[in-house]
Amino acid sequence: MVTRPGWLLPAVVLAVANGGCAVDDRDINVRPEPILIATFEDGTLQPNDARFNRWASTIYNTEIGDRVYRVTSPGRDSGFALELTWDVTDTPNGVMEYPGALIRTQALGSIDLTRYTTFSFSFHVVQGPYVPVESIQVSIGCDELRTAVILAQPVGSEWQSVDLPLQAFVEPVWSLTGVDLEDCLSRADQFGFGTTYNLHDGERAAATLLLDDILFR
Numbered sequence: 001m002v003t004r005p006g007w008l009l010p011a012v013v014l015a016v017a018n019g020g021c022a023v024d025d026r027d028i029n030v031r032p033e034p035i036l037i038a039t040f041e042d043g044t045l046q047p048n049d050a051r052f053n054r055w056a057s058t059i060y061n062t063e064i065g066d067r068v069y070r071v072t073s074p075g076r077d078s079g080f081a082l083e084l085t086w087d088v089t090d091t092p093n094g095v096m097e098y099p100g101a102l103i104r105t106q107a108l109g110s111i112d113l114t115r116y117t118t119f120s121f122s123f124h125v126v127q128g129p130y131v132p133v134e135s136i137q138v139s140i141g142c143d144e145l146r147t148a149v150i151l152a153q154p155v156g157s158e159w160q161s162v163d164l165p166l167q168a169f170v171e172p173v174w175s176l177t178g179v180d181l182e183d184c185l186s187r188a189d190q191f192g193f194g195t196t197y198n199l200h201d202g203e204r205a206a207a208t209l210l211l212d213d214i215l216f217r
Contacts, residue, residue, distance in 0.1 A: 104192030141190030
């Protein structure tokens with residue numbers, strides 16, 4: 001006669017008492033830990049997550065302008081935030097060239113975001129004296145596929161905290177490749193914030209963008 005281990009007996013008795021065993025076929029969906037890119041609370045441009053490079057910035061589509069970026073104080077209910085200040089002019093040459101400013105961090109390798117649902121951050125725009133900025137462009141790059149997906153976020157007059165759904169990001173109309181969104185999110189390697197001006201020839205724009213608590217969840 002084979003004797004079962006004693007620690008199995010209570011389970012067997014319980015199963016008999018309940019009339020047998022029921023199979024739990026419910027799906028278990030475990031959400032991943034958030035990817036905290038940056039809180040800036042250490043006062044530096046280095047993201048919290050070691051997989052990301054220091055924040056960097058540029059202006060584009062113009063030779064008339066400049067930008068300054070740094071960690072500043074205070075942040076959104078915190079000690080520090082990332083600050084980008086720009087002043088750009090559409091070169092007066094008879095053509096609209098869509099100048100702007102961008103700040104971004106690049107990953108050391110691609111990151112799979114397909115299990116995440118939102119790109120969350122706090123931001124504040126301080127308008128300058130020229131053409132106002134109505135929205136900021138949030139971008140997720142997938143350089144392996146030679147494209148990016150973007151979403152425009154309207155700005156207000158105070159600090160805002162937003163949770164942008166990743167499924168709402170799309171390729172920009174000026175750079176369509178037809179890549180599938182999930183493919184891009186599975187190879188994400190660049191994350192940025194920029195301007196969305198449509199300046200006329202010779203027009204000028206300036207403003208300051210503050211960013212805080214940037215993460216995927």
